[in-house]
Amino acid sequence: MVKIPVSGPTFRDLLSDPDLMSEVQRILTAGTGPEVKGRYYHWDKLRHLDPPAGFTTHEWWLALKSARTQLAKPIALLDRTGAPFTFSMTDTVLQAIHRIDRDASGKIEISEQVTSPETRDRYIISSLIQEAITSSQLEGAVTTIERAKDMIRTGRKPTDQSEQMILNNYMAMRRVRQFTHERLTPERILELQKIVTADTLDDPGAAGRLRRRGDDVVVSDFDGEILHRPPDAAELGDRLDRMCAFANGEDGDAFVHPVVRAVILHFWVGYDHPFVDGNGRTARALFYWSMLSQGYWLCEYISISTLLRSQSARYARSYLHTETDENDLTYFLLYQLGIIQRAIDAVHVHLDRKVEEARRVEALLRQAVVLNHRQIALLSHSLRHPNSRYSIRSHRNSHNVVYQTARTDLLDLAARGLLIRRKVGQTFYFYPKGDLAERLKRLEA
CATH class of the missing domain: 1.10.3290.10 (Fido-like domain)
Known part of the structure; x- marks a missing residue:
């Protein structure tokens, strides 16, 4: 749940605060930066923190606001x-x-x-x-x-x-x-x-x-x-x-x-x-x-x-x-x-992991059969997601290729015994073989 944060005193209000006016020079020359140990605190949080030695919470806020105002760039x-x-x-x-x-x-x-x-x-x-x-x-x-x-x-x-x-x-x-x-x-x-x-x-x-x-x-x-x-x-x-x-x-x-x-x-x-x-x-x-x-x-x-x-x-x-x-x-x-x-x-x-996955699959397939990079990507995905199914359309969308290229890729993998082709309604879907990893090893052998 998100609540509206409590607003702190504005910079102008702080400068005109009677309780702070006599201390303004000391506060503004104390060397306080816009952040507190790398944190850019809002008043809603700062008011609950212990101020630095020699400062009240309002004096601390004035010092921070002064440093921020000097850096502030309007748009x-x-x-x-x-x-x-x-x-x-x-x-x-x-x-x-x-x-x-x-x-x-x-x-x-x-x-x-x-x-x-x-x-x-x-x-x-x-x-x-x-x-x-x-x-x-x-x-x-x-x-x-x-x-x-x-x-x-x-x-x-x-x-x-x-x-x-x-x-x-x-x-x-x-x-x-x-x-x-x-x-x-x-x-x-x-x-x-x-x-x-x-x-x-x-x-x-x-x-x-x-x-x-x-x-x-x-x-x-x-x-x-x-x-x-x-x-x-x-x-x-x-x-x-x-x-x-x-x-x-x-x-x-x-x-x-x-x-x-x-x-x-x-x-x-x-x-x-x-x-x-x-x-x-x-x-x-x-x-x-x-x-x-x-x-x-x-x-x-x-x-x-x-x-x-x-x-x-x-x-x-x-x-x-x-x-x-x-x-x-x-x-x-x-x-x-x-x-x-x-x-x-x-x-x-993510990309380092994908590179390593691609290397493993390519190493597994390199000696067995010549496959293109799209087929290697699909087989890599199949090994990690054995319940996946693929269609010509999904293969097209994943690799940004034309219909005939996607169709040839999938039919070739099915002909090699790596995918199963089934018709559901008017669409052909391709599923990885249950023993895909073993089949790849046998192909390598």
């Missing part, structure tokens, strides 16, 4: 009162974006088996599917990951709204990959929202348009308490233009680090809530667009929603901490940077 996003949002490049922020620069862009040491044109589509498609599922689950979609993956890979139609949300999100993520070299425009954002909400809205006309004055859109908890009330609908056209200018780096001369820009774009959509529905999914899709368009190619392989879903309360709290402390985006920025780093670490572990 074009304004709150409902017209006050700007700001962010601070603290040591922790700088360290995090350095790691992301190092690990998600440029030339990274990853096996050619993963990044070569022949095999990379399989890994990217798998990542897109994972992101589509968990991003939809964050917004309330209810289904199993296995069932959702089967729907996308086999191309079957969704059976309920949850599956429709997942399929929509998958299509939106694929669409994002197609325009990463283009400028972001309001029309492109509307297009993405239309994709993620297709056939899921009570009012189909709300897909692909901004919310209107009569649309009472708020963010609330399960008990109905309002956590966030977005800006007036009449402002959305102008806000969307400023959002796109920011996303494209056309918002002025001040430099904003590309990763910081992507994270702020994510927050911006969530704060403005420009649509009746699909705001969260659109925000996360635009985050990917921003990262990919600025050269962070490894983000094609990561799923931030998987981690956000496991910490949904902290995700919501990072928004609330920003809104309840003078629009300080550093809270959201630090949380999201941590998520990105963990997602990058996870994909490196």
